[in-house]
Amino acid sequence: MCAYVLVAEDDIKQAAIIGRYLEHEGHVPRLVHDGRAALDEIRRRPPDLLVLDVMMPVVDGLEVCRILRRESDLPVLMLTARSTEEDLLLGLGLGADDYLTKPYSPRELMARIRGLLRRAERSSPASRSPVLRAGGVTVHPLRREVLVDGRQVDCTAGEFEILAVLAAEPERVFTRQQLLGVTRGTHHYVTERTVDVHVLNLRKKIEPDPRRPVHLLTVYGVGYKLAAAGPGAGGEDRRAY
The missing domain is CATH 1.10.10.10 (Winged helix-like DNA-binding domain superfamily/Winged helix DNA-binding domain)
Structure with a gap:
């Protein structure tokens, strides 16, 4: 599937790398570099998936996720340099759907993105019943x-x-x-x-x-x-x- 993926990452080089990998897999990326720009873009044109860095200026990723979950069930993949279980659970507790710690391989990132997009696209395992x-x-x-x-x-x-x-x-x-x-x-x-x-x-x-x-x-x-x-x-x- 071709998806519109919003990448919110304040490291411009890292965002560009993610964008190139997304394009290589046939997706359409949009890159922003602070949390406020991410929220504005989501409200202007909702993406199919959000790749969200935790440490960002203006509004950090955790606050973006907190605000977003009041407005949308958009799939969110959170990126962070924090690797403790408490940090992971905090991100998931705010509504992130997956969590990847830095440094990570672009191949693993793409695998996570594919998984989230498949889950968003398909019905649940229980979908044989309409209700x-x-x-x-x-x-x-x-x-x-x-x-x-x-x-x-x-x-x-x-x-x-x-x-x-x-x-x-x-x-x-x-x-x-x-x-x-x-x-x-x-x-x-x-x-x-x-x-x-x-x-x-x-x-x-x-x-x-x-x-x-x-x-x-x-x-x-x-x-x-x-x-x-x-x-x-x-x-x-x-x-x-």
Whole structure:
């Protein structure tokens, strides 16, 4: 597929290298060098994917991601020189769909971009069903839309994939490793804590009280499931981890 990819990177040489690789793969890149320019460009012409450096002038990448997630579910690949797990989880917690630390190989970057574009293009693994329902949660895989008690909820690509898989089989318990495979394929850099971050973000969006979830439930020592019925079904371990 040919995609329009916005690259927000304050290192002009690095941005140009990324742009050349994108062009070589048949994509159309647009390069900007600060966070404010990135937000302006996204609002002017929404791209298919955003490659976002964390350390940028005017508005940094983390703030760009925070603002963007209030407005869009645009796939975001975050680039950073910070390599600790806490930094990774912070980026994912703000809604980034993937995270690559510097220095990185351009080939790995392109592989990540291809993966995100495929995920954005295809329906979820549960897309054989036109509408998935579990309690008050409704997932439209083909439209990539989530409703909770009739209220539309915006989800990132990773959050949507997890929710769609859970909604396809309500009450089935999925391990963190299984859900990690849904959101990251065969990539092993991130840990199972990545899934926990996505779950925490989803609970903020779909639960009446994220501290006492009634939809997206923890099965202690195993993983997560989506309740088939709404509040009051009873019997589940509803501790929010």
